[in-house]
Amino acid sequence: MKKVLLITFLLGFIFKSCQSKREIQSSKNLEIEEYITEMMNNHSIPGLAVAVIKDNSIIHKGFYGTKNLTTNEAISNKTVFKVFSLTKTIVATSMFKLIEEGKISLKDSLSMHFDGLPEKWQYVTIGNLLSHSSGLPDIHQLIKELEDDSIKDKEFIELLYNDEMEFATNNQWRYNQTNYILLKMLIEKISNSKFETYILNHQFKKTKSENVFFSAGSNVNIANQATYYDYKREKAVFEIKKEFSGDKNHPLAGINLTLDEYIIWNQRLDNDEHISEKTKMAMWTPFKFKESNRHFLYGWDVYTVNGFDSFGFSGGGVSGFRKFVDRNLTIIVLTTGYKNYPVQDIMIDHIAGIIDTSLFNEQTVLTEQVIGEYFLSNTTRDLKYIIEKVKQDNPKSNLEEIFKSIGYTLFFQLDRKEDAIDLFKANVTEYPKSYDTYGSLGYLYFLTEQYDLARNNYVKALELNPENSYSQRRIKEIDLILKNN
Known part of the structure; x- marks a missing residue:
């Protein structure tokens, strides 16, 4: 009798444990669905497919939106x-x-x-x-x-x-x-x-x-x-x-x-x-x-x-x-x-x-918020307002790396070079003791052939970090360019 009760108890425990895991995963899948819907709406993504594989099992797979805006055919498991x-x-x-x-x-x-x-x-x-x-x-x-x-x-x-x-x-x-x-x-x-x-x-x-x-x-x-x-x-x-x-x-x-x-x-x-x-x-x-x-x-x-x-x-x-x-x-x-x-x-x-x-990374969530403030506003907002708004909401957060990442994306992927430079200028104003912010701004000036401005920023980066050999090399390179022009 005791064996029967023990087996019954163990089976019940295993069933409840499995049920609990299924409920947790179901909740996570719902959260993923809601998040994907939000991102597709915010960024007007036409079509999307997602797979999540955990411990060698597919725990989430989804197809969203359309594979062609003209025909409005849905994304599916056959979509290439x-x-x-x-x-x-x-x-x-x-x-x-x-x-x-x-x-x-x-x-x-x-x-x-x-x-x-x-x-x-x-x-x-x-x-x-x-x-x-x-x-x-x-x-x-x-x-x-x-x-x-x-x-x-x-x-x-x-x-x-x-x-x-x-x-x-x-x-x-x-x-x-x-x-x-x-x-x-x-x-x-x-x-x-x-x-x-x-x-x-x-x-x-x-x-x-x-x-x-x-x-x-x-x-x-x-x-x-x-x-x-x-x-x-x-x-x-x-x-x-x-x-x-x-x-x-x-x-x-x-x-x-x-x-x-x-x-x-x-x-x-x-x-x-x-x-x-x-x-x-x-x-x-x-x-x-x-x-x-x-x-x-x-x-x-x-x-x-x-x-x-x-x-x-x-x-x-x-x-x-x-x-x-x-x-x-x-x-x-x-x-x-x-x-x-x-x-x-x-x-x-x-x-x-x-x-x-x-x-779970707070910096990821903060990055999404900054992108939202920068790209998704229906009104024209200057960078100073955006920085102050995000800092007010996240007083302990450092936005330097986030703005640098967004700036490089604007410059290299979206071909919005002036916007990227403006963003890096705001970053320098906000973080004037960071040699990296000056070096990053100098790099964009260098790539757009604004050599005097590039040199000034590399000099400032070198002042803040005298061991910064990269800025030293860039200054020498710029001096050679200016000499030959």
């Missing part, structure tokens, strides 16, 4: 998303498979695999390509200008041979598309197969599928493919994103897949089917730059939330993939555009905080 530069993480994983097989090494120089390279190119390694520390001239503008797939990759790369290196190899990080054209050439040479065939075979276990394929252009009419949009502020309308669709872009931003296909790829990564655990850890090791504190891995970026590192990347300002390895959590966010601000990374951080309280 262009993941843009998230392609690079998959290419990097393929490279580490070749490393695992002993066919190449991170330390291999380009001269070991290619003949006829300029002298300074010969010492660039595969590790430099993956970590964007090569310093090679960037081919990105040529890809836009030529739009010609009849030119072979080698001939295309040769067009850069007479260009100056952007910086000394290993010294710093700079995002560079040339690196991945060369990685494509390496994969084809070592595998003796087409780049696209190799990636699809080894990463997706298929060569032809409606659910995963290469197509770099977002204006190509393909069944079930989501349509991507740019918001034109001067016209106040969404327009279809126009991009070159040639093969040259395939290693840079060419993978298209459904959310389900992406989930399967991630499961294979978690199960060590792509590469071993040891090889993954090597891939997720920070590269040591000689003159930069930038944290970047081999083909992957690293994002830190509450002391927890997550590995991933974002693409086109619309897609994000992140693995919180220590928390056994993966979040995928795929969107088709936005009106105000690219929010895929912010959404990932916020959803992570909903799922796992140890990842």
Whole structure:
């Protein structure tokens, strides 16, 4: 009798525990749904798909909005998303498979695999390509200008041979598309197969599928493919994103897949089917730059939330993939555009905080508030008002890094250079003892060729931090430019 009672008690306890977990997860899913709806409304996101994988189980998967504003077709599990530069993480994983097989090494120089390279190119390694520390001239503008797939990759790369290196190899990080054209050439040479065939075979276990394929252009009419949009502020309308669709872009931003296909790829990564655990850890090791504190891995970026590192990347300002390895959590966010601000990374951080309280970050919530004040107001507000408003609501918060992040996004992704400079000027006024605020403003002045203003800000940054070697180098560079003008 006692055994029966004990078994009954244990079964009841297990049932209640399972029921409680289901209720908690149901509550979290509802919170995620409400949050996604809010973000889609605030930023006029046309279409979106989200997956959350926790402890190797899909705990949330959702499809929202429309894949085409003209036809109003709904986003679904059949919708194919262009993941843009998230392609690079998959290419990097393929490279580490070749490393695992002993066919190449991170330390291999380009001269070991290619003949006829300029002298300074010969010492660039595969590790430099993956970590964007090569310093090679960037081919990105040529890809836009030529739009010609009849030119072979080698001939295309040769067009850069007479260009100056952007910086000394290993010294710093700079995002560079040339690196991945060369990685494509390496994969084809070592595998003796087409780049696209190799990636699809080894990463997706298929060569032809409606659910995963290469197509770099977002204006190509393909069944079930989501349509991507740019918001034109001067016209106040969404327009279809126009991009070159040639093969040259395939290693840079060419993978298209459904959310389900992406989930399967991630499961294979978690199960060590792509590469071993040891090889993954090597891939997720920070590269040591000689003159930069930038944290970047081999083909992957690293994002830190509450002391927890997550590995991933974002693409086109619309897609994000992140693995919180220590928390056994993966979040995928795929969107088709936005009106105000690219929010895929912010959404990932916020959803992570909903799922796992140890990842809840007040800075993420504050960033959303600042973006809301800056972008979503129906009236014209100056920056001083915005800063004072947010500070009043959050008196203990430091907004310096938030405004710096928003400013760089305005400058580099949204092409709102004057707004970015104004934001950084306000940041300097608010945080006059921070050498980094002056250095950041100096950098934007430098990029817009306002060299006197750039120099003044770098000098101020150096006064606040005499050990700031970066500002020292920039001042010397500016002095040389001014001398030659």
